[in-house]
Structures are given as C-alpha cells and as structure tokens.
Amino acid sequence: MDLLLDGFAAALTPTNILFAVLGVLLGTAVGVLPGIGPAMTVALLLPVTYSVPAESALIMFAGIYYGGMYGGSTTSILLNTPGESSSVITALEGNKMAKTGRAAQALATAAIGSFVAGTIGTVLLILLAPTVGPLVVKLGAPSYFAIMLLALVSVTVVLGSSKLRGFIALFLGLAMGLVGMSSGQPRMTFGFAELSDGIEIVVVAVAIFALGEALWVAAHLRRTPLEIIPAGRPWMSRSDWSRSWKPWLRGTAFGFPFGALPAGGAEIPTFLSYVTERRLSKHPEEFGKGAIEGVAGPEAANNASAAGTLLPMLALGLPTTATAAVILVAFESYGLQPGPQFMTQNEELVWALLASLFVANALLLVLNLPLAPVWAKLLRIPRPYLYAGILFFATLGAYSASASAFDLGLLLVLGVLGFAMRRFAIPVLPLIIGVILGPRLEEQLSEALDISRGDYSTLWGEPAAIICYLVMALVVAGLVAAQLRGNRQDTRTPETEKDEVHT
Amino acid sequence: MSITLKPRRTQTTRRGLRAALATVSAVSLVVLTACGVTSDGGDPGGDLSDQRLRMMIPNAAGGGYDLTGRAAVKVMEDEGVADRFEVSNVEGASGTVAMQRLLNEEGSDDLLMTMGLGVVGAVYTNQSDATVDKAIPIARLIEEQEAIIVPADSPFTTVNDFVEAWKADPDKVIIGGGSAPGGPDHLFPMQLADAVGVTPNDVAYVEYDGGGPLTTALLGSKIDVGMSGLGEFAGQIEDGSLRVLAVSGAERLDTTDAPTLTEEGIDLVFTNWRGVLAPPGVDDATVDAYIDAFEEMHDTQAWKDVLEQNGWSDNFATGDEFGEFLNEQNDRVRTTLTDLGLA
Numbered sequence: 072m073d074l075l076l077d078g079f080a081a082a083l084t085p086t087n088i089l090f091a092v093l094g095v096l097l098g099t100a101v102g103v104l105p106g107i108g109p110a111m112t113v114a115l116l117l118p119v120t121y122s123v124p125a126e127s128a129l130i131m132f133a134g135i136y137y138g139g140m141y142g143g144s145t146t147s148i149l150l151n152t153p154g155e156s157s158s159v160i161t162a163l164e165g166n167k168m169a170k171t172g173r174a175a176q177a178l179a180t181a182a183i184g185s186f187v188a189g190t191i192g193t194v195l196l197i198l199l200a201p202t203v204g205p206l207v208v209k210l211g212a213p214s215y216f217a218i219m220l221l222a223l224v225s226v227t228v229v230l231g232s233s234k235l236r237g238f239i240a241l242f243l244g245l246a247m248g249l250v251g252m253s254s255g256q257p258r259m260t261f262g263f264a265e266l267s268d269g270i271e272i273v274v275v276a277v278a279i280f281a282l283g284e285a286l287w288v289a290a291h292l293r294r295t296p297l298e299i300i301p302a303g304r305p306w307m308s309r310s311d312w313s314r315s316w317k318p319w320l321r322g323t324a325f326g327f328p329f330g331a332l333p334a335g336g337a338e339i340p341t342f343l344s345y346v347t348e349r350r351l352s353k354h355p356e357e358f359g360k361g362a363i364e365g366v367a368g369p370e371a372a373n374n375a376s377a378a379g380t381l382l383p384m385l386a387l388g389l390p391t392t393a394t395a396a397v398i399l400v401a402f403e404s405y406g407l408q409p410g411p412q413f414m415t416q417n418e419e420l421v422w423a424l425l426a427s428l429f430v431a432n433a434l435l436l437v438l439n440l441p442l443a444p445v446w447a448k449l450l451r452i453p454r455p456y457l458y459a460g461i462l463f464f465a466t467l468g469a470y471s472a473s474a475s476a477f478d479l480g481l482l483l484v485l486g487v488l489g490f491a492m493r494r495f496a497i498p499v500l501p502l503i504i505g506v507i508l509g510p511r512l513e514e515q516l517s518e519a520l521d522i523s524r525g526d527y528s529t530l531w532g533e534p535a536a537i538i539c540y541l542v543m544a545l546v547v548a549g550l551v552a553a554q555l556r557g558n559r560q561d562t563r564t565p566e567t568e569k570d571e572v573h574t
Numbered sequence: 575m576s577i578t579l580k581p582r583r584t585q586t587t588r589r590g591l592r593a594a595l596a597t598v599s600a601v602s603l604v605v606l607t608a609c610g611v612t613s614d615g616g617d618p619g620g621d622l623s624d625q626r627l628r629m630m631i632p633n634a635a636g637g638g639y640d641l642t643g644r645a646a647v648k649v650m651e652d653e654g655v656a657d658r659f660e661v662s663n664v665e666g667a668s669g670t671v672a673m674q675r676l677l678n679e680e681g682s683d684d685l686l687m688t689m690g691l692g693v694v695g696a697v698y699t700n701q702s703d704a705t706v707d708k709a710i711p712i713a714r715l716i717e718e719q720e721a722i723i724v725p726a727d728s729p730f731t732t733v734n735d736f737v738e739a740w741k742a743d744p745d746k747v748i749i750g751g752g753s754a755p756g757g758p759d760h761l762f763p764m765q766l767a768d769a770v771g772v773t774p775n776d777v778a779y780v781e782y783d784g785g786g787p788l789t790t791a792l793l794g795s796k797i798d799v800g801m802s803g804l805g806e807f808a809g810q811i812e813d814g815s816l817r818v819l820a821v822s823g824a825e826r827l828d829t830t831d832a833p834t835l836t837e838e839g840i841d842l843v844f845t846n847w848r849g850v851l852a853p854p855g856v857d858d859a860t861v862d863a864y865i866d867a868f869e870e871m872h873d874t875q876a877w878k879d880v881l882e883q884n885g886w887s888d889n890f891a892t893g894d895e896f897g898e899f900l901n902e903q904n905d906r907v908r909t910t911l912t913d914l915g916l917a
Contacts, residue, residue: 114635208794252667254781255699255755255916264674267667267700333790387793388809390786393634399806404883408809475664475671514783521780522796524745 075197078422082430087130090123091427094131095434098138103146105154105277105468109139110393117401125405126420130427132398133381137189137431139394140337140377141439144181144370149174149449150461152281152468156272157337157373159503160345162280164358164365171361174447179307180315180363181370182439187316188323188371189432192378195327197425200386201414207331207383212519213530215334217539219512222339224543225346226504236497243488244505247275251510254517265477272338274469275506278482279499281465283489285458290490292455306444315367318348322371329372330379333391334515337376338507342500344368378428385409385421622656622867629661630676630687632669639669642848643688645880646715646871655870668696668754674704681855686712686864690848694900695756695907698917707904710856711897713868714849716881717889719823720762721832723800723807725792726815733820733838736799737770744776750797752788752806754781755916756907758846759788759802762822764910766801766835769842774914792816803846804830805885829885847889849896865892 081087101107113132120128143158148165161181168177230237250259251269260266307315322344329335348364349355358365383389388409390396402409407417414421450457469482492499516530523529531537631643640663647659664672669692676687687709694706722733730736740747744767751759760781764774780797782788785806792800793815800816804827810816811830818832822844826834835842852864871877872890881888891899911917 111635114640208790211791211794211796252699252754255760257700264667264670264700264702267670268665333787383790387789389790389793396784396786403808408812413809518780518782521778522748524748524778 074418074422075426077419078424078426079429081126081419081423082130082426087127087423087427088430090127090131091134091430091434094134095138095431095438097131098135098140099142099145099435099439100138101135101154102139102142102144102158103154104471105146105152105273105465107468107471108155108394109135110397112139113394113397113401117397117404120401120404125407126423128401128405129398129420129424130431132401133424133428134431134434136377136394136398137185137374137428138435140374141182141185141370141435143373144185144366145178145446146464148177148181148366149446150281150464151284152461152465153273153276154468155373156276156507157341157376158370159272159276159280159338159507160341160369161366162276163345163500164362166280167359167361168363168366169361169447169450173361173363174450175444176307176311176363177361177366178443178446179440180311180367182436182443183307184315184319184322184367184371185374186432186436187319188326188375189378189435190429191320191323192327192330192375193425193428193432196378196382196385196428199331200382203331203382203386205387207333208387208389210332210334210535211533212334212515212522214533214535214539215332216512216515216519216530217533217536217543219339219508219515221539221543221546222343223504223508223512224546225343226501226508230498230501233496236495237501240492240497240499241501241505244275244502244507245509247502247506248509248513253513263477265475269510270481270506272503272506274478274482275485276503277465277468278485279489279492279502281461282482282486283493283499285462285465286486286490287493288454288458311363314354314363317351318344318364318368319371321347321351322368323375325368326372326375327379330376330391331382332379333383333389334511335376335379336392336511337373337380339511340372340376341369342504342507344372381428385414388413622863623654624657626684627656627659628685629659630672630685631661631663632665632672632687632689632693633663634665635663639688639690639693639848641884642690642716642886643850645884646688646850646868646877649874649876649880650867650871653871653874653876655867655874667700667702668757669693670696670700670702670704673697673706673709674702676851676853677704677708679853682853683856683860685853687851687853688848689851690758691761691846691903691907692753692757694903695758695761695911696754698908698911699754699756701917705904706851707901708854709851710854710861711894711900712850712852712861712864712892713872714847714889714891714896714899715868715872716886717823717845717847718803718805718886719821719827719845720758720801721804721807721821721830722819723792723802723811723816724798724819725795726817727795728798728817730799730819733833733835733840736819737840740767740772741770744772745778747799748778748780748797749799749801750780750782750788750791751800752782752785752802755779755914756911761907761910762844762846763801764914765844765906766822766840766842768910769835769840774910789816823887827887845887845889849900861893868892 097112098109101109101112112135143153143155144161147153147158147162148169151162151166153159153162165177247270250266252267257267325340325344329340345365345368348368349358352362352364354362380392380395383391384395390399469478519529629643629647631640633639644661647661650656664675672687673693679685697704724730749763753759760779763777763779767774767777785802788800788802791797807816811818818830820835820838821827821832822835824843908917
C-alpha cells in the first residue's frame with residue numbers, strides 16, 4: 072500500500088500530470104480517427120524517450136493507450152464509424168441510441184464504463200501481476216482454438232431472426248477472413264500484394280456500417296420524410312445507471328482475462344460481452360434499437376483488456392498487442408527490461424506507472440463526461456451534411472491508413488456490399504464477427520497442428536480446451552432443447568426482422 | 575529491437591502505425607508543394623546537403639526497418655550530410671508492396687528505400703516479380719545475428735545436442751520463428767538444416783507473429799527450439815528462463831555468452847542484415863552521391879551511438895560490394911524457397 076502511495080506521489084507531480092493529460096488527449100484523438108491507432112502514435116513519439124525521464128514518458132504512453140481505447144467509442148456511437156477494431160461492437164447499439172436522441176447517455180455509459188473497467192483492471196493488475204503472470208504462458212494453441220470456437224458458437228445467439236440470413240452474413244465474414252498469406256503462400260489475394268496482409272477489420276467495419284448506411288440513407292432520402300433526431304436529456308437517468316452497472320462489471324470480467332492472455336486481444340471480449348448482455352437483458356426487445364447494455368458492456372470490456380495487456384508485459388516482458396510491443400521498445404530504450412525481475416528491481420517506476428494508470432483513467436472521465444452532451448449536438452446537423460461528413464471521415468480514415476488508392480477502392484466495394492446487405496435484410500453483426508474470429512481461429516488451429524505435426528488429438532490435449540468443449544456441448548444442448556420446446560424467437564414478427572436490418 | 579515487430583496481419587493497431595505517418599507526410603507534402611519547393615528541381619549528383627530526399631520504409635513505424643531507416647535519416651540530417659528526408663512507411667506483404675513501388679519509380683533521383691533480408695524473401699513468397707536485384711544497391715548498414723534459443727528446462731545444452739536429436743527425427747523437434755515463411759527466422763533454420771544434413775522440407779517450422787508470441791511459446795515450452803534475433807529475449811535470457819545455444823554470425827557477440835555455429839563445427843554463417851536501395855534507372859552521379867553520403871554518415875560518432883543504443887552490429891558495405899552480396903543473398907534465398915516449394 073505504501074508503495075502505491077509512493078507511486079501516486081510520483082505520478083502526481085505537475086510534470087507527470089501534464090504528461091498524463093497530454094497522453095489521454097492524444098490517445099482520445101487517435102482513437103477517434105479510423106486508421107490511426109495508439110500503437111503508431113506511441114511509435115512516433117518514441118524519440119521523446121531520449122529527452123524525457125522514463126516515468127514521464129511511460130505515463131504518457133499509458134495515457135495514450137487507455138485514451139485510444141476510449142476515443143474509439145465516440146465516433147462509433149455518433150457516426151457509426153468505429154475508430155478502432157475494439158469499438159466496432161459499440162457502434163451496434165451506440166449508434167442506434169444516438170439516433171433516438173440518447174447519444175449523451177451512450178457516451179456517458181461508455182465513459183463511466185471505461186473508467187470503472189480501467190480502474191478495476193488496474194487493481195487486478197496490481198494484485199495479480201506478480202503471481203498469475205508466469206501462468207499465462209501455460210495456455211497453448213489448442214486452448215485458444217477451443218476458446219475462440221466457443222466464442223463462435225455463442226454467435227448463434229445473434230444470428231438474428233432469420234437463421235439463413237445470419238449464416239449468409241457469418242460465412243461472408245469468414246470468407247473475407249481467408250484473404251491473405253497462408254503458410255507463406257498468397258491466398259485469395261487475386262494478385263494484389265496489398266491484400267496479402269488480409270483485410271483490416273476497421274476497413275470492413277467502416278465500409279459496412281458507415282458507407283453502407285450512408286448509401287442506404289441516400290437511396291431513400293427523397294422518399295422518406297426527414298427523421299428529426301430528438302434532443303434528449305443530457306445526462307444518464309436513474310434507470311440508465313441501474314441498467315449499466317452490471318454490464319460494466321461483466322464487461323470487465325470478459326475484458327481483463329482476454330487482455331492478459333497472450334493471444335486474447337480486445338475484440339473478442341467486446342462481442343462476448345455484447346452477446347451476454349443481449350442474453351441477460353431484461354429488455355431484449357431493445358437490442359437492435361439502442362439498448363444501453365450493449366454499449367456499457369463492450370466499452371468496459373475493451374478498457375479492461377487494455378489493463379490486462381499490461382499484466383504479461385510487466386510480469387514477463389511479453390507484449391501481446393501492437394501498442395504493448397511499442398511501449399516495450401520504449402522501456403528498452405531506457406535500458407529497462409520488463410520481466411520476472413523487473414517488478415522487484417524497479418519498484419518505484421512500476422508503482423508510479425500503475426498509479427498513473429489510475430490518474431489517466433480519472434482524467435479520461437473528467438475530460439470526456441462533460442463533453443458527452445456537447446458531442447451529442449453534432450447529430451443535429453441536417454442529414455445530408457451529416458452523412459457527407461461521415462463519408463468524408465470514413466474515406467480519410469481508409470486512405471490515411473496506408474496512403475494507397477487501393478484501400479479506397481476496397482472501402483467502396485465493401486460499402487456497396489454493406490448497402491446490399493441492408494437491401495436484402497442481412498444482419499451485419501455476424502459478418503463482423505466472422506471477419507474478427509475467422510483468421511484468429513485459423514491461426515491457432517494451424518499453430519496447434521504445426522506443433523503436433525498434424526495430429527488432431529492435440530486439440531483436446533489441454534485442460535482449458537476440454538472445459539471449453541464441455542461448455543460448448545452444454546450450449547448446443549441448451550439450444551436444441553429450446554428449439555424442441557418451440558423457440559419463441561422463431562415466431563418473431565417480420566417487424567423485428569426489419570429492425571435488425573440496420574443492426 | 576529486431577525485425578520481429580514486422581507486422582503480418584490481424585492487429586489493427588499495428589496497421590494503424592503507418593497511418594499517422596502517412597497522414598503527416600501527406601500533409602507535409604502538400605505544404606511543401608504549396609511553398610513551391612519540390613524535390614525535382616535540384617541538381618542531381620554531387621552534394622546532397624541541399625537536396626530534399628524521400629526515404630521509403632517497407633513496414634510499420636516501430637518495426638526493424640523503420641528504426642534503422644529513421645535512425646540513418648536522423649544522423650544524416652543532424653550531421654548535415656543531407657538536407658531533409660521525408661520518411662514514409664509503405665506497409666504490406668512484408669515489404670513487397672514497397673519494393674514494387676520502388677521499382678515503379680524508375681529513374682526517380684530523390685527516392686531511397688530501407689530494406690533487408692526479409693524483403694528479399696517476401697517478394698518470392700508473394701510471387702511478385704519485384705525482386706531486389708532489379709534495384710540499385712546503395713549501402714548495407716547493419717546486421718543482426720540469429721540465435722538458437724531454448725527454454726531453461728530443455729534437454730539440449732549445446733547446439734550439437736539439438737542437431738543430433740534433429741537429425742535423428744526432424745518431426746520430433748519443433749522449431750518456432752518470429753517470421754512468416756521467407757523471413758529471416760524461417761530462412762535461418764532452413765539453411766541450418768541444409769548445413770547439418772536435415773532435409774529442409776522435413777523441418778517442423780511453426781510461424782509466430784513476431785518475438786512476443788514466440789517468447790510466449792518458448793516460456794510455455796510449447797515448442798522445443800526458437801530461432802530469432804536476440805533483441806526481444808534479453809530479459810528472459812538475463813533471468814535464466816531462456817538459454818542461448820548458439821549465435822549465427824561470424825563472431826561471438828559481446829553481449830551474449832554463446833558460441834558461434836562455426837565454433838561448434840557447423841559450417842554456416844547467417845545474419846539478418848538491413849540496407850538501402852535506390853530505384854533502377856538512376857544516373858551514376860546520383861548513386862555516387864548517395865554512397866558518399868552514407869559513407870560520411872557511417873563515419874560519424876552519432877551513428878556509432880545509434881548502433882550501440884539499438885544493439886546492432888556494424889556491417890557496412892556500399893556500391894558494388896553490397897551489390898555482389900545482395901545478388902548472392904538473392905540467389906541463396908531463391909534457392910532455399912524454391913526447394914521448399916514456396917517460390
């Protein structure tokens with residue numbers, strides 16, 4: 072405890088607070104822009120490590136990391152244009168909330184959820200890093216494969232009312248995930264070297280969500296009367312609070328372990344949180360129309376996963392995300408080598424860093440919460456201008472990602488696909504999940520089989536894997552039982568189906 | 575720091591790395607053009623100190639090529655060797671996209687590209703015809719040795735223990751590396767296999783997305799042997815959770831207590847190197863000016879400091895010497911990959 076207090080004393084010097092503020096501001100800014108992420112920002116700022124003391128630089132980088140996770144949600148909610156892949160799920164309910172005049176509440180639940188999750192995550196980090204750290208390397212590819220397969224099974228919950236359309240979307244997503252290099256050979260790249268790194272999740276999400284919707288709105292602009300977005304209340308109501316706090320905690324519970332696991336990542340916990348909230352919600356009818364739980368959970372999950380990522384980094388010197396990898400480079404340029412001995416040898420620095428995570432979190436809340444109602448006013452811009460702005464923003468993001476015309480073309484092609492999906496009432500969530508999960512599943516499967524030299528029994532060779540398969544069996548059994556009892560979802564009215572078109 | 579930050583896919587943030595750079599460089603380009611300062615106007619050849627040049631980096635900011643290229647550019651600018659560089663990251667297909675762009679800019683007398691062994695192999699595995707021998711070699715700057723790394727509790731204590739077990743049954747010795755097929759961590763075990771009499775096609779190679787996941791697999795004893803640059807393992811080697819059986823260069827490293835392969839009786843010297851190319855069709859005067867500039871940069875104290883800070887070994891060569899080396903590497907990589915059916 073004393074150590075933590077000393078840490079706060081170090082983190083709260085005026086200079087370090089200034090660096091923390093700078094970090095969260097920068098992080099929020101890059102989180103907002105699609106195509107520009109915290110990893111690149113930290114990489115570009117690496118030269119500051121030559122002139123700034125270690126504490127200050129690391130505090131700023133931690134601020135950028137947390138800020139980036141938060142900033143991605145703002146454009147997801149307001150413009151349906153996710154800034155980061157971990158904010159893709161937030162767009163689903165968040166943007167629907169914004170359209171019904173509840174943008175301020177969506178932004179607020181995202182900000183407070185991020186704060187809660189980031190704080191709990193940091194506490195867990197402090198408690199667990201010394202003991203649990205060495206354990207995270209025990210999980211191997213077979214376990215990750217099983218965990219991701221379990222995640223894929225949970226997708227069936229969100230396939231929508233028409234299973235056929237749901238599966239069409241899911242397989243479209245999985246097919247897109249196949250594009251790229253495999254075992255050193257190009258696959259489905261059609262001769263474009265630009266495709267050999269695979270199709271970016273953010274490009275897919277921006278195209279399908281933002282472009283698809285802009286085209287859809289443009290196609291109907293003259294035929295449908297202008298919807299006025301109601302002004303709405305500026306703050307969260309009592310019921311918003313009571314509907315948010317459980318998803319925040321559950322989202323944290325998903326996010327932290329996935330962040331801490333070397334192959335976990337921030338995307339999978341966000342949609343696990345989403346499907347869980349959709350399952351557990353007392354207002355399932357609101358999902359697809361702007362349920363606050365669908366914003367609170369995933370936003371908590373992505374911030375908790377950012378905290379989780381720091382666990383293997385501090386305890387083992389293992390970077391599990393691009394941002395963590397670049398932060399590790401920063402450590403090394405100070406001659407610091409995170410790893411088992413790091414936490415004991417550099418106690419002061421570590422505690423200052425952990426304390427600064429609390430500070431960064433608090434700063435994010437202070438900066439962003441009052442801004443929520445201000446941002447929400449953005450939506451009062453007349454529709455033609457608003458969508459023109461969204462198109463501009465999405466295009467800029469896709470282009471700046473690599474300054475290549477190819478990505479623009481890709482964005483437009485996928486945008487037309489997004490339009491077509493709305494036209495034919497195909498839900499977009501299964502597609503996004505397919506794009507996220509497909510390549511991950513394949514990577515783990517091929518790693519597991521490479522190691523076992525093609526022996527499939529390796530897939531159930533780890534305890535964690537077996538547990539996942541048992542849970543999967545239970546889920547499937549439950550679904551079959553529900554089906555036999557006559558699932559109510561099948562008798563949903565076409566009305567519900569139509570709403571999910573825009574999901 | 576080593577090549578292992580090289581991006582492959584799936585990480586959005588990683589792709590995002592290049593975005594701001596691109597944005598920044600695009601903005602600065604616009605600004606510059608507006609000021610009427612363009613790079614084509616200058617007199618090519620001779621002194622570079624009043625030239626505005628472009629340096630293309632074939633991977634993301636923070637990666638190995640990026641650190642090398644930016645460090646070289648910074649030293650040249652600071653020491654007045656060159657006036658100003660505009661650095662851009664052209665990411666994609668492990669450098670193939672950038673290599674294509676370099677060849678497309680035939681005759682551009684203001685463009686340079688940082689590259690290395692990984693790019694040589696990537697153009698083959700990507701089935702691109704933009705091979706490195708089509709560009710003009712300027713300078714080889716640095717090299718990094720590969721290391722053979724095992725977990726602390728591994729039964730192998732010397733590199734020969736490992737080679738014996740490997741020769742006995744290649745299927746039983748699982749080897750991991752931090753690069754995709756065609757990259758340095760993949761080429762090294764393949765050439766090592768060839769050198770000790772294991773058929774490269776039999777090598778059980780598992781590809782990891784960089785040094786982080788490779789370390790995880792080694793610490794968890796999921797694989798038997800890791801082959802990679804040493805940069806990202808320093809902490810684990812220091813605390814004894816990983817051991818180095820041998821390094822791949824001609825001489826031992828000061829920093830690591832491990833023998834070279836040749837000391838252990840294996841006839842192989844393999845290093846992961848990085849250097850600079852110019853597009854084809856550039857006139858001799860300009861090429862000479864580039865070479866002079868890099869030689870001048872190499873002689874500065876600032877560059878020596880950069881080498882030390884990053885743990886890079888000096889392996890400087892220019893012009894024809896680098897050209898011969900490049901062609902030899904190109905042939906060797908092509909042969910290795912063709913034998914494996916990857917090129």
